[in-house]
Amino acid sequence: MHASQLLLAASALALATAQTYKSSFTHYGSGDKYNSPNCNNGGACGLYVNGYSAAVSQNLYGVGGGQGAGPACGTCWYLVSGSHSVTVKVNNLCPAGNDNALCSQSSLSATNLEGANVHFDLCSDSGAAWAFFENGPGLLVGTATKVSC
Numbered sequence: 001m002h003a004s005q006l007l008l009a010a011s012a013l014a015l016a017t018a019q020t021y022k023s024s025f026t027h028y029g030s031g032d033k034y035n036s037p038n039c040n041n042g043g044a045c046g047l048y049v050n051g052y053s054a055a056v057s058q059n060l061y062g063v064g065g066g067q068g069a070g071p072a073c074g075t076c077w078y079l080v081s082g083s084h085s086v087t088v089k090v091n092n093l094c095p096a097g098n099d100n101a102l103c104s105q106s107s108l109s110a111t112n113l114e115g116a117n118v119h120f121d122l123c124s125d126s127g128a129a130w131a132f133f134e135n136g137p138g139l140l141v142g143t144a145t146k147v148s149c
Helices: 003-017 128-133
Strands: 020-028 053-057 076-081 084-094 118-123 140-147
Touching (some): 020 076, 020 128, 053 076, 076 118, 084 128, 084 140
Parallel strands (some): 020 118, 053 084
Antiparallel strands (some): 020 140, 076 140
8 A cells, every 4th residue: 555545544544433423503602692701711621712612512521510621621623514614622511401401411322402412502702603603593503523623
């Protein structure tokens, strides 16, 4: 096998083994109808992201509300829905609960009311919401693939 063929084979293997989930997407941040704080300043992970950020559903985040940083903190995800795409870094938790049906999946194999395994709430303050939704709908469904940061 030539070096270029080996590189293509390795790239294909990496894509095949990447974590990808069916996902739903919304946005939040300063000035939204829920009076959210600036979503780019720390969040549940306690980290400021220089770039696009998002909260992720509790089943992917890894711990519940008030339990600190979960294993998903600082991971990067490539989000796609139709012609919309953006890469975000997880800096917050979208907690499970009765009033938060999009983030209440019990495991990564369970689905929310949109049929998605995980949910990403894109941070308006980081610019992620505008980059992904532009001026389109506030709820989309697509895929999320874990990528290197």
